[in-house]
Amino acid sequence: MTGADVHGHEGDLERQVWSLIGKTAEYAGGSENLLLSHMLDTAAVAERVWDGFLARATRDMLDRTAGGTGRGRGLLMWLAALHDLGKATPAWQGKYPSAAKRVREAGLTWNEPTVKRYPWAHERAGGFLLRRFLTEEGWPTEHVEWVWPLVAGHHGFFPLASSLRPCPAARGQAEGRVQWPLVQRELLRCVGLLLGLDPVARLVPAEVPTRALQLHLAGLIAMADQMASGGRYFRGLDDPALVTLDGARTRAAEAWKDMGLRRGWEGLPTPDAEVLERRYGEPLRPVQRLVAETARTMAAAGMLIVEAPMGEGKTRAGLLGAEILAARFGFDGVFVGMPRWSTADPLFREVRDWVEATEAGLGAHVALLHLWQNFAPEWTTLYHVTEEERAAAIGDCGEEEPATQEEFSGGQSPSGFYFGSGRGLLCPFVVSSADELLYAAARSNWASMRMAGLLGKVVVLDEVHATDVHGFPFLLEALRWLGQARVPVVLLSATLAAGQRRQVADAYLAGATGRTEYESDPMPEPRGCARVTAVCVPPAAGAAPVTSVETCGSFRPDRAYTVEVLPEDVSPPGAEAADAALVGRLAQELADGGCALVVRETASRAQTLYRPLRDRFGPDGVVLLHEWLTARDRALRTDFCLRALSPRDGGGRPHRLVVVATRVAEESFDVDVDLLVTDVAPTDLLLQRIGRLHRDPGRVRPARLRTPRVLVTGLAADGVPPGGTGAASGPPRFRHDCERRHGRHPLLVAAHLVLSAAEEPWVLPARIPDLVARAYDDSPDLREAWRESAEAARREWRDVRDHRADQARRLLLSRRGTGEGGTLAGLHYVAAPVLRGGRGLSALVRGEQPAAEAVVVVQEGGAYRMLSGTPLGDGGAVPVELVDELLTHTIPLPAEYAPMEPVALRPLPAWRKKREKGKEETEEERKVEHSRLRDRDALVLDARHRVVLAGRRLRYDAELGLVDEGAADEPQGR
Numbered sequence: 001m002t003g004a005d006v007h008g009h010e011g012d013l014e015r016q017v018w019s020l021i022g023k024t025a026e027y028a029g030g031s032e033n034l035l036l037s038h039m040l041d042t043a044a045v046a047e048r049v050w051d052g053f054l055a056r057a058t059r060d061m062l063d064r065t066a067g068g069t070g071r072g073r074g075l076l077m078w079l080a081a082l083h084d085l086g087k088a089t090p091a092w093q094g095k096y097p098s099a100a101k102r103v104r105e106a107g108l109t110w111n112e113p114t115v116k117r118y119p120w121a122h123e124r125a126g127g128f129l130l131r132r133f134l135t136e137e138g139w140p141t142e143h144v145e146w147v148w149p150l151v152a153g154h155h156g157f158f159p160l161a162s163s164l165r166p167c168p169a170a171r172g173q174a175e176g177r178v179q180w181p182l183v184q185r186e187l188l189r190c191v192g193l194l195l196g197l198d199p200v201a202r203l204v205p206a207e208v209p210t211r212a213l214q215l216h217l218a219g220l221i222a223m224a225d226q227m228a229s230g231g232r233y234f235r236g237l238d239d240p241a242l243v244t245l246d247g248a249r250t251r252a253a254e255a256w257k258d259m260g261l262r263r264g265w266e267g268l269p270t271p272d273a274e275v276l277e278r279r280y281g282e283p284l285r286p287v288q289r290l291v292a293e294t295a296r297t298m299a300a301a302g303m304l305i306v307e308a309p310m311g312e313g314k315t316r317a318g319l320l321g322a323e324i325l326a327a328r329f330g331f332d333g334v335f336v337g338m339p340r341w342s343t344a345d346p347l348f349r350e351v352r353d354w355v356e357a358t359e360a361g362l363g364a365h366v367a368l369l370h371l372w373q374n375f376a377p378e379w380t381t382l383y384h385v386t387e388e389e390r391a392a393a394i395g396d397c398g399e400e401e402p403a404t405q406e407e408f409s410g411g412q413s414p415s416g417f418y419f420g421s422g423r424g425l426l427c428p429f430v431v432s433s434a435d436e437l438l439y440a441a442a443r444s445n446w447a448s449m450r451m452a453g454l455l456g457k458v459v460v461l462d463e464v465h466a467t468d469v470h471g472f473p474f475l476l477e478a479l480r481w482l483g484q485a486r487v488p489v490v491l492l493s494a495t496l497a498a499g500q501r502r503q504v505a506d507a508y509l510a511g512a513t514g515r516t517e518y519e520s521d522p523m524p525e526p527r528g529c530a531r532v533t534a535v536c537v538p539p540a541a542g543a544a545p546v547t548s549v550e551t552c553g554s555f556r557p558d559r560a561y562t563v564e565v566l567p568e569d570v571s572p573p574g575a576e577a578a579d580a581a582l583v584g585r586l587a588q589e590l591a592d593g594g595c596a597l598v599v600r601e602t603a604s605r606a607q608t609l610y611r612p613l614r615d616r617f618g619p620d621g622v623v624l625l626h627e628w629l630t631a632r633d634r635a636l637r638t639d640f641c642l643r644a645l646s647p648r649d650g651g652g653r654p655h656r657l658v659v660v661a662t663r664v665a666e667e668s669f670d671v672d673v674d675l676l677v678t679d680v681a682p683t684d685l686l687l688q689r690i691g692r693l694h695r696d697p698g699r700v701r702p703a704r705l706r707t708p709r710v711l712v713t714g715l716a717a718d719g720v721p722p723g724g725t726g727a728a729s730g731p732p733r734f735r736h737d738c739e740r741r742h743g744r745h746p747l748l749v750a751a752h753l754v755l756s757a758a759e760e761p762w763v764l765p766a767r768i769p770d771l772v773a774r775a776y777d778d779s780p781d782l783r784e785a786w787r788e789s790a791e792a793a794r795r796e797w798r799d800v801r802d803h804r805a806d807q808a809r810r811l812l813l814s815r816r817g818t819g820e821g822g823t824l825a826g827l828h829y830v831a832a833p834v835l836r837g838g839r840g841l842s843a844l845v846r847g848e849q850p851a852a853e854a855v856v857v858v859q860e861g862g863a864y865r866m867l868s869g870t871p872l873g874d875g876g877a878v879p880v881e882l883v884d885e886l887l888t889h890t891i892p893l894p895a896e897y898a899p900m901e902p903v904a905l906r907p908l909p910a911w912r913k914k915r916e917k918g919k920e921e922t923e924e925e926r927k928v929e930h931s932r933l934r935d936r937d938a939l940v941l942d943a944r945h946r947v948v949l950a951g952r953r954l955r956y957d958a959e960l961g962l963v964d965e966g967a968a969d970e971p972q973g974r
Contacts, residue, residue, distance in 0.1 A: 029231030086126030127152025219452025264428030302536025310691020425453025470847030483511025876908030
């Protein structure tokens with residue numbers, strides 16, 4: 001049946017069906033789009049998604065659900081077409097005058113005042129109608145109940161069944177009386193007929209899919225709907241004679257090609273050790289070989305937990321494992337998540353090169369996905385080779401307004417489609433902060449598209465131990481969903497506690513076995529340097545989970561590390577004297593040359609130490625690296641450190657260098673230094689920092705620095721003997737900002753282990769498991785003089801952790817213990833708030849106000865310019881060709897300077913301008929960029945690079961970065 005079939009049947013049922021509008025002219029390229037036309041467009045896009053996007057593993061699961069090979073395609077097309085069934089109601093048609101006029105002329109009526117007074121969302125209306133009609137067609141209840149939420153939730157939220165009904169006071173007017181039910185049933189019949197499918201009664205699926213697969217399906221339906229809603233490729237058709245499935249397929253094919261959409265790997269071969277060694281030009285390290293062998297022998301897709309000391313090649317091991325699992329089990333992409341967005345940047349190059357090595361040309365489809373829309377110079381330089389592509393591919397990957405369908409890539413970069421609301425994880429290859437994965441496990445908008453993006457990939461999470469106590473429940477929730485979908489997962493860690501290892505394994509197996517909770521048998525304690533734990537559930541019906549644990553040695557020999565405490569006065573007045581003492585000690589240690597890394601807990605503490613170090617060693621002998629730098633300054637300094645201190649390249653290493661850094665040096669900071677100075681921190685973080693020390697065992701070092709030595713600062717310990725180890729008469733005192741960040745209890749445990757280093761040397765990497773176990777021990781054996789203070793600290797720390805974890809559990813995607821059943825119905829009952837932008841998402845999954853982000857500009861005499869001096873136009877207008885330069889001046893701002901409420905920062909006036917819908921841009925407007933800056937906040941400095949924010953006087957200094965000069969009402973010191 002086509003639209004042409006209605007000719008000659010004026011006033012009959014078919015004519016009424018074809019009178020329904022699916023898209024108004026404003027949203028369909030200038031002319032109305034018939035409802036059946038939009039439904040066919042969406043089905044045709046879903047077909048493209050099946051043929052050109054879905055992983056083989058997903059297609060196999062959908063085929064099993066639908067009842068046979070190839071039947072999954074028809075099921076997906078049919079469900080996608082029905083997403084807007086709820087628009088076949090007076091509640092929707094009556095909202096738009098042109099649509100209302102058309103359907104009234106076809107003989108359909110309703111009471112207009114009543115419908116306006118009692119609105120009914122078309123998503124809920126569609127779920128309501130589909131639930132009723134499938135039941136009437138004889139579908140079994142278990143299938144009716146999992147199908148209707150896919151329609152009711154296609155805009156991102158899944159309601160309860162009890163909330164589908166229209167308001168009773170509408171008395172049937174919202175859903176339609178008289179002829180309306182016949183029209184709605186006929187619409188359902190027409191959809192199947194136009195798609196060439198069996199009658200509705202014979203479309204019953206063969207099995208009820210898991211909730212994970214249902215959520216995946218819902219995300220694919222939403223993806224197809226959003227693509228088919230773009231007026232550029234799917235202009236409105238208001239003549240039934242023009243509406244055909246072939247026409248919809250042509251439109252979908254054109255859109256798919258122009259937008260550059262594609263799946264990831266196709267026919268990926270399983271690499272053997274020789275292939276991998278040829279690829280990298282060096283033998284595999286022990287942990288890499290063990291991961292590859294384990295991945296090749298797993299009975300089914302499952303989870304690998306890779307634990308190895310710093311510098312053993314874990315990241316490469318994780319990528320090799322992901323490649324093998326993807327090839328064996330039919331997954332076509334990868335998500336690589338890092339603890340923070342800052343650590344994702346350095347990994348981007350490695351993942352891109354790895355993907356390119358697996359298939360030529362595929363590296364161009366790796367996306368650097370930043371929740372906070374950060375600027376990465378390499379990402380822009382590599383991908384955005386034309387103005388159009390640059391504007392298309394860098395956009396919002398969080399929760400802002402959906403990107404327009406005018407975005408495209410031309411095959412040079414990931415499609416711009418992926419940079420719309422909630423779509424980022426749909427890109428075949430993604431490097432990102434782990435926040436994206438955690439947010440997918442929250443009861444949040446577009447969880448379906450986020451999960452759809454994850455469930456066809458192998459998920460790799462680096463430094464998984466760094467997930468904080470608020471984020472950890474979200475991590476476990478994500479693992480349950482991934483386990484249920486049998487998605488391969490690779491977790492990497494250098495300092496994973498035994499309890500965390502068991503929790504993540506049990507969460508994955510709970511999902512894979514379909515249980516609410518799962519408790520595995522105790523795992524054997526590690527014996528080797530590195531350990532690989534594999535968990536999976538074989539595909540045979542009723543098969544029990546399989547767990548294996550294998551260990552291997554290090555490619556580096558064990559070495560004894562000297563750990564020494566440099567006590568200091570931790571009160572604010574004592575900072576200057578402590579810095580002076582440390583400068584003197586560094587001058588002594590580096591007298592014959594050498595490279596040192598100093599890790600401070602805060603940026604302000606790093607800044608105050610940098611000044612006397614610069615005076616002592618000269619500006620070329622010291623590098624300052626912290627969070628409060630612009631993206632450009634930080635990228636340049638990071639790149640210098642990675643090249644100058646590379647553990648793999650001895651050429652160009654400076655004779656003497658001191659790097660003063662903050663926590664940015666903890667993870668994915670691949671350097672090799674001769675001496676480490678670090679503020680006290682929890683034991684696992686100390687071990688991470690120690691991983692930068694003597695990373696290359698074969699390097700020739702200055703005589704004083706041939707023994708790896710760690711100097712620990714930031715604590716006052718009474719009675720510490722010379723040498724910085726041994727007994728202390730009382731519990732140590734810590735800096736207030738450090739104690740507030742980490743808690744007193746973990747710091748006491750770390751201080752105890754550090755001060756005990758004289759009796760129990762830190763022989764690494766052999767002692768890492770023991771040190772981690774003792775750090776996480778619920779009842780650590782601390783010194784007698786400390787115990788009263790330590791016990792009080794432990795109770796306080798546990799209470800804070802329990803409270804934060806409980807706050808997170810209230811927002812998880814699943815509500816265990818509530819009898820939610822096996823469908824998506826009510827998934828968003830008591831949903832998380834809709835938080836706009838990456839900052840809001842991060843706040844949700846981290847349980848605290850995250851840093852803000854702003855573009856630094858200077859205002860002088862009413863005119864704006866960049867920090868680099870480049871002038872801007874009126875109101876801050878930016879020519880398209882200068883946007884990338886402007887974004888290099890993006891800076892993160894601590895939450896205390898820029899809280900989420902009240903709003904302290906806003907875009908510049910010119911950035912907020914929006915082009916009117918349907919209005920063509922002028923030549924001058926086309927030269928000025930708006931869309932990429934619309935949601936960017938500006939930090940406006942005066943001519944002296946100063947600003948007052950939240951009552952604090954701030955200054956941006958070319959060397960120091962953002963400096964806090966004190967309260968605004970205090971007299972200036974300079």
